[in-house]
Structure formats: structure tokens, C-alpha cells
Amino acid sequence: MIYADNAATTKMSETAVKTMVSVINDDYGNPSSLYGFGQRAKEVLESARDDIAGIIGADPREIIFTSGGSEADNQAILSAAQLGKKNGKMHIVSSAFEHHAVLHTLDKLKKEGFDITLVDVHENGLVIPTEIEKAIRKDTCLVTIMFANNEIGTIQPIREIGRICRDKKVLFHTDAVQAIGHIPVNVNDDNIDLLSASAHKFHGPKGVGFLYAKKGIKLSSLIAGGAQERGLRAGTENVPGIAAMAAALKEAAPRINETAAYLAKKRDRLIAGLKEIPHCAVNGDEKNRLPSNVNFCFEGIEGESLLLLLDDKGIQASSGSACTSGSLDPSHVLLAIGRVHDVAHGSLRLSIGEDISDEDVEYIISSVKEVVTYLRSFSPIWRDLEAGLKEHIL
Ligand SMILES: *Cc1c(COP(=O)(O)O)cnc(C)c1O
Numbered sequence: 092m093i094y095a096d097n098a099a100t101t102k103m104s105e106t107a108v109k110t111m112v113s114v115i116n117d118d119y120g121n122p123s124s125l126y127g128f129g130q131r132a133k134e135v136l137e138s139a140r141d142d143i144a145g146i147i148g149a150d151p152r153e154i155i156f157t158s159g160g161s162e163a164d165n166q167a168i169l170s171a172a173q174l175g176k177k178n179g180k181m182h183i184v185s186s187a188f189e190h191h192a193v194l195h196t197l198d199k200l201k202k203e204g205f206d207i208t209l210v211d212v213h214e215n216g217l218v219i220p221t222e223i224e225k226a227i228r229k230d231t232c233l234v235t236i237m238f239a240n241n242e243i244g245t246i247q248p249i250r251e252i253g254r255i256c257r258d259k260k261v262l263f264h265t266d267a268v269q270a271i272g273h274i275p276v277n278v279n280d281d282n283i284d285l286l287s288a289s290a291h292k293f294h295g296p297k298g299v300g301f302l303y304a305k306k307g308i309k310l311s312s313l314i315a316g317g318a319q320e321r322g323l324r325a326g327t328e329n330v331p332g333i334a335a336m337a338a339a340l341k342e343a344a345p346r347i348n349e350t351a352a353y354l355a356k357k358r359d360r361l362i363a364g365l366k367e368i369p370h371c372a373v374n375g376d377e378k379n380r381l382p383s384n385v386n387f388c389f390e391g392i393e394g395e396s397l398l399l400l401l402d403d404k405g406i407q408a409s410s411g412s413a414c415t416s417g418s419l420d421p422s423h424v425l426l427a428i429g430r431v432h433d434v435a436h437g438s439l440r441l442s443i444g445e446d447i448s449d450e451d452v453e454y455i456i457s458s459v460k461e462v463v464t465y466l467r468s469f470s471p472i473w474r475d476l477e478a479g480l481k482e483h484i485l
Pocket of ligand 1: 098190239240266269
């Protein structure tokens with residue numbers, strides 16, 4: 092099996108598993124308990140916080156543990172909105188290709204009277220900092236732009252956007268779930284006020300993540316209860332998960348550039364190989380993207396059929412046009428970069444991991460070529476295109 096869906100989730104690293112099991116077995120105390128055994132769990136928790144903070148250039152007191160990326164996104168955005176509302180600032184700037192954890196939170200705020208501006212995402216999958224600058228108003232309380240897109244992998248000009256927000260004194264949140272552990276991120280250098288991350292996207296466990304909030308930003312709590320996480324996130328901490336998350340990040344951080352360079356070579360070969368298929372297009376800028384991400388549209392096919400046939404060949408991939416909740420809507424990300432519905436339906440996302448070999452890469456290329464040709468051989472849309480009854484778009 093070739094697992095090429097690492098943007099959906101990753102396999103836990105051996106170190107992360109070992110750390111998790113050891114905390115489960117040996118440090119199962121409640122970190123809020125005052126006796127020594129509880130305090131040992133507290134030490135595990137705080138050393139994880141120190142490690143994570145150190146890696147992203149934060150102070151440990153700026154890290155709040157959450158149940159994952161979605162919760163961190165919700166808490167960051169709702170906190171900034173609440174702060175804004177107090178000061179009569181009810182305008183938020185974001186983009187159309189954010190993760191649903193961001194977009195649906197913004198929908199909620201819209202219903203509460205907030206005004207949301209979504210800046211354009213251009214054909215290359217990038218937002219333009221000056222357009223964000225133009226969108227910022229006197230009543231803007233937050234700019235939220237993702238670090239790297241989960242479907243097309245494009246890496247946004249975060250440092251410049253952060254600089255603009257600093258100058259304009261507007262809070263800046265970034266959903267860095269796809270970036271943390273994969274490309275260097277430093278909250279100071281990148282001018283970030285609020286950042287979301289999720290362990291299962293960087294070889295840690297599912298159901299755990301963190302929110303970074305710069306000192307001085309008053310977060311609101313989503314969950315009422317005990318005083319855990321300095322009263323900002325009630326509930327007994329997921330100590331084994333948090334320890335494993337820190338272990339995974341500690342493992343990735345020192346070799347982040349090396350891993351990125353290794354993966355980028357495989358990615359570039361995949362892109363070059365798949366481009367040989369007629370009437371296809373790469374989604375998102377070819378170079379300014381995550382080293383693990385390949386995303387294509389193929390004319391005249393259905394992404395879902397492509398996925399199922401690739402699965403038969405032992406390749407696990409994803410279609411950008413995720414029929415989430417059974418709807419046939421194509422991916423909001425592909426529509427945001429200007430792909431028309433028909434084309435957006437024929438998409439393929441490969442998100443590779445370090446375990447991929449050159450043989451795997453060649454096998455993926457030949458398999459996709461074969462499956463696309465096969466699917467086109469009985470596609471009515473393809474027949475019309477080939478007969479000249481319809482114009483090729485790609
Ligand atoms: C996966 C993902 C999330 C959600 O994280 P969970 O930990 O699964 O809640 C949010 N944003 C992006 C960009 C993601 O890729």
C-alpha cells in the first residue's frame with residue numbers, strides 16, 4: 092500500500108507511540124492532583140508545553156492545549172471576535188479557501204452581526220498581502236489567513252500579512268495545521284498573534300492540538316468547567332496525547348529542511364510525470380507549495396472514480412472535490428482558484444510522506460496515467476470533447 096493522503100492525517104511516529112504508551116502506563120495521574128504522582132503528570136504536561144513553545148519561538152505561557160486544529164481555530168477566532176465586539180470592531184478579513192473550521196466559525200459570527208470580507212485567492216492559489224491591506228478597515232478586529240492550504244498546498248505570504256496587521260494594529264490568526272512540523276514556522280519572525288496546530292497532521296495522535304496566543308491577548312474559553320489551562324480550556328488534559336504531540340514535533344523540527352528537500356524532489360517528479368497526461372492542470376503554484384503536496388485536475392473524469400480505482404491499485408489518495416456529507420459540490424478551494432465545476436470534479440490530491448520511495452513515485456505516475464485513460468475511454472464528456480462538440484478548458 093502507498094499512503095499518499097498525509098494531508099488528511101499521518102501515521103504516528105514510533106517515538107510518538109512510545110511516548111504515548113509510556114505516559115498512559117506510568118504517568119496516568121491527574122495533573123491537577125497535588126500529590127507527587129499527579130505532579131509527575133503535571134511535569135510531563137509542562138515539559139511538552141516548553142518543547143512546543145521553544146520550537147515555534149513562543150513562551151510556554153502562550154500555548155493552550157486543545158482537542159485539535161478545529162477547536163484551536165474556533166477559540167482563536169471567537170476570542171478575537173469577542174475582543175473586537177467590546178471595542179465596537181465587528182469586521183473580519185479572511186479568504187475563500189480557508190478550512191471549514193475557519194469558514195464555518197466566520198459564518199456563525201456573520202449571523203451574530205459581524206461583517207466578513209473574503210479576499211480573493213488568485214489562480215496560483217495565493218492571496219496578495221496588499222489586497223489584505225486594502226480590505227482592512229477602522230473596524231477590523233481580525234485577519235485570519237491559513238499558513239498552507241490543505242488541498243492545494245500553497246504557502247501564503249504569512250510574514251508580510253503579519254507585518255501589515257502589526258502596522259494596522261489588527262490581530263492576525265493563522266491556521267498553521269498543514270505547516271507546523273513540515274515547514275519552518277516562528278511566531279515572532281512571522282508576526283503571528285494567534286496560531287492553530289494539530290498533532291495528527293505531523294505524526295502525532297488524533298484529537299490533540301494547540302493554540303498559540305501572543306501574550307496580552309485575552310482568550311475566551313469555549314468549554315466551561317475546571318481551571319485547567321489557566322482557566323482557558325476546562326477539562327482534564329489529554330496528557331498522553333499532549334506528550335506524544337510534543338515528541339512528534341521534537342522529532343520533526345531538527346530535520347525539517349532536510350525532510351522538506353527530500354519530499355520536494357519526489358513532489359516535483361510526480362508533477363512532471365503527471366503533467367504528461369493530456370488536458371490536465373496543476374492546482375496551485377508549482378513551487379510555492381508544501382513539499383508533500385501534489386494536486387491536479389484532469390478533464391473529462393470524476394475524481395471519485397479515480398480515487399476508487401487507485402485504491403484498487405493500492406494507492407490511497409484524495410480528491411480535492413471532497414463530496415463532504417454526500418453533496419456533489421466540488422471543492423470550495425478549487426472553485427476559489429477559478430476552476431469551473433466540471434474541471435474541479437476531476438481532481439486528485441496526493442500528499443506524500445517520508446516513507447515514499449522512487450519506485451512508489453513511478454508506480455503512482457503510471458497508475459494515474461492508466462486510470463485516467465481508462466476512465467476517459469467511456470466518459471461521455473470526454474467523447475464530446477474529443478469530437479469537438481465541447482471546447483477543452485485545460
Ligand atoms: C486538518 C485540518 C484542520 C482540522 O484539524 P483537526 O485536528 O482535525 O480538528 C484545520 N485546518 C486545516 C488546514 C487542516 O488541514
